[in-house]
Amino acid sequence: MPKSILSVNAGSSSVKLTFYTTDNPPKEIANASVSGLTAPPPVLKYSRGGEKHKEKLNVELKHPPDAFKFLLKRCISDPQLSEVASAEDLEYICHRVVHGGDYAGAVVITDDTYGHLKDMEELAPLHNFSALEIVRVCKKELPHIKSVTFFDTTFHRTLPDYIKTYPLDPRISREKGLRKYGFHGISYSFILRSVSEFLGKPAEKTNLITMHIGSGASICAIKDGKSLDTSMGLTPLAGLPGATRSGSVDPSLIFHVTEEPGKLISAGEQEGQHRNITMAEAILNKSAGWKVLTGTANFAEIAVENPPTQNHKLAFDIIVDRILGYIGSYFVKLGGRVDALVFAGGVGENSALLRKRLVEESQCLGFAIDESANDKGPAKESVTEISKEPGKNPRVLICQTDEQFEMAHRCVCSKLEKASI
Ligand SMILES: Nc1ncnc2c1ncn2[C@@H]1O[C@H](COP(=O)(O)OP(=O)(O)O)[C@@H](O)[C@H]1O
Numbered sequence: 115m116p117k118s119i120l121s122v123n124a125g126s127s128s129v130k131l132t133f134y135t136t137d138n139p140p141k142e143i144a145n146a147s148v149s150g151l152t153a154p155p156p157v158l159k160y161s162r163g164g165e166k167h168k169e170k171l172n173v174e175l176k177h178p179p180d181a182f183k184f185l186l187k188r189c190i191s192d193p194q195l196s197e198v199a200s201a202e203d204l205e206y207i208c209h210r211v212v213h214g215g216d217y218a219g220a221v222v223i224t225d226d227t228y229g230h231l232k233d234m235e236e237l238a239p240l241h242n243f244s245a246l247e248i249v250r251v252c253k254k255e256l257p258h259i260k261s262v263t264f265f266d267t268t269f270h271r272t273l274p275d276y277i278k279t280y281p282l283d284p285r286i287s288r289e290k291g292l293r294k295y296g297f298h299g300i301s302y303s304f305i306l307r308s309v310s311e312f313l314g315k316p317a318e319k320t321n322l323i324t325m326h327i328g329s330g331a332s333i334c335a336i337k338d339g340k341s342l343d344t345s346m347g348l349t350p351l352a353g354l355p356g357a358t359r360s361g362s363v364d365p366s367l368i369f370h371v372t373e374e375p376g377k378l379i380s381a382g383e384q385e386g387q388h389r390n391i392t393m394a395e396a397i398l399n400k401s402a403g404w405k406v407l408t409g410t411a412n413f414a415e416i417a418v419e420n421p422p423t424q425n426h427k428l429a430f431d432i433i434v435d436r437i438l439g440y441i442g443s444y445f446v447k448l449g450g451r452v453d454a455l456v457f458a459g460g461v462g463e464n465s466a467l468l469r470k471r472l473v474e475e476s477q478c479l480g481f482a483i484d485e486s487a488n489d490k491g492p493a494k495e496s497v498t499e500i501s502k503e504p505g506k507n508p509r510v511l512i513c514q515t516d517e518q519f520e521m522a523h524r525c526v527c528s529k530l531e532k533a534s535i
C-alpha cells in the first residue's frame with residue numbers, strides 16, 4: 115500500500131494535522147484540527163473526501179501536544195480513513211517548528227538535531243516547547259517514521275544585515291545569536307509561490323507586502339522573491355499584537371508592569387518535563403493582545419460593524435493602526451514597486467471588515483478594494499483577487515495559506531534523506 119505523509123502545524127491557538135499522498139504535488143487525504151486552545155471550548159474540524167464535520171469538544175485540551183494526541187487517535191481510529199489505518203502507513207511526519215535558529219533548511223530529527231532545537235526553545239516560548247514535545251511523542255511512539263522539522267525562520271535568511279542586526283553590543287549578539295529571525299516563513303513561502311503563479315510572474319521577480327494575521331500576526335516585505343523585512347524579531351513577540359501577545363512596546367514598559375520581570379514561573383508541565391519562563395515573557399506573550407483588552411481571543415467577535423464594547427472597538431483600531439504602520443514602511447522600503455498586498459492567516463482570510471478598513475486607509479498608496487468580492491471572501495482556489503480594478507497594480511489579494519501543504523510539498527520534492535544545517 116502506498117505510504118502517506120502527515121503534516122503537523124502546532125500554532126499558538128491551534129493544532130492542525132493533514133494527511134497527504136506522496137504524489138508530487140501531494141494530494142490531501144484528510145484534515146483534522148483543534149482550534150480555540152486559548153479560548154475554550156476547543157473546536158474540532160475534521161474533513162475527509164467530501165465530508166466535513168465540526169464540533170465543540172467537551173474534553174480539556176489546554177496544550178498543543180494533548181490536542182495532537184487527541185487528533186492522531188481520532189484519525190487512526192476512523193474506519194473510513196483506510197489510507198492511514200495505522201501509524202506504520204506513514205512515510206514522513208513533517209513538523210512546523212517556528213524557531214530554527216541558524217538552520218538553513220529542514221532537518222531530519224536525530225538525537226543531535228533534537229538536542230540542538232531543545233537548546234534554543236526559549237526563543238519561541240509559545241511554540242517550540244509544544245512543537246518539540248509533539249516531535250518527542252512521535253519519536254517515542256512511532257520510532258520507525260522519519261520526522262522532519264521545517265522552520266518559520268528559514269524563509270527570512272535573506273534579511274539584510276542592516277535589518278536583522280539589533281544596535282546592541284555585537285559580541286553579546288554574536289555569542290547569543292541575538293538578531294531578527296522572523297517567523298511565519300513556511301506560510302510566506304506558500305504565499306509567494308501561489309501568488310507569483312497567480313500573477314504569472316517568476317517568484318524571483320515578485321514584490322509583495324504580505325500579511326499573516328492569525329492568533330500570531332506578522333507582515334513581510336518580499337522583494338524579488340526574497341524576504342527583505344518582517345515584523346517579528348528574535349522571537350515571535352515583536353511587531354504586531356496578537357491574540358495574547360503585546361507585539362512591540364517600549365522595552366522599558368515591562369519594568370513598570372511587574373516588579374519581578376525576571377522571576378521564573380512555570381509555563382506548564384508535559385510528560386514530566388517542566389518549562390519555566392520569566393514573568394516578563396509570560397505577561398507579554400500570554401496576558402496581552404486583543405484578549406486582555408476585550409476578554410475574547412476570537413477576533414471574529416472583535417471585527418464587527420457594531421462592537422459590543424468600547425474596548426472591542428479600541429482593540430480593532432489598535433490592530434488597524436499597527437498594520438498600517440508596517441504597510442506604509444514596507445511600501446517605502448520596496449520603493450513603491452509592489453505587485454500586491456496579500457491577506458492570509460485565520461484573521462486575514464476571514465475578516466472582510468479588517469481587509470476593508472486597511473485597504474481604505476492605505477488608498478493613498480494606490481490600493482483599492484471591490485467591496486462585493488471582499489465580502490464574498492476567498493474562493494476555492496488558493497488566491498482570490500479583491501482589487502477594485504482586477505489586473506491593475508498594486509493588486510489586493512487573499513491567499514488561503516497552507517503551512518501543512520507547504521511542508522508535505524517540500525518533502526516530496528526533495529526526498530529528504532539527511533539532516534542539513
Ligand atoms: N470570521 C473571522 N473573522 C475574524 N477572525 C477570525 C474569523 N475566523 C477565525 N478568525 C480568527 O483567526 C485566528 C486563528 O487564526 P490561525 O491563523 O488559524 O491561528 P494560529 O495562530 O493558531 O495558527 C483566531 O484569532 C480566530 O479568532
Ligand SMILES: CC(=O)OP(=O)(O)O
Nearest residue numbers: 125126297328330350
Ligand atoms: C510564529 C507564530 O506566531 O505562529 P502562529 O501564528 O501559528 O501562532
Ligand SMILES: [Mg+2]
Nearest residue numbers: 125126328329
Ligand atoms: Mg498559524
